[in-house]
Amino acid sequence: MSSTTDKLKGFANEAAGNVKQAAGKITGNDGLVVEGKAQELKGEAQRTVGEAKDGVSSLVDKATGKR
Template structure:
């Protein structure tokens, strides 16, 4: 597991929390930030997956 995979998963997790908190409180801006963090995390994790595959 490389740095990008770890950071990507962490961003996804933070995004999930923000999304849920925004949904629970009716804060649409926080919810949108959460969804954006989730996407960013998925992209970074996928990039890390590709790097790992190329390395192996």
């Protein structure tokens, strides 16, 4: 996956996770709160991977003189 795809999927998972958490809190469904937190953490990890890919790409470009 490209860094942009990783970041977008990460943001989407974070948002969906937050919505699940809120819905779980409102309805008293602890399972949904936990599921939402897990999805939020997955999104954070995906976003971090995308940001790391950008960082590596930037370093490679600088090392090879492309930037």
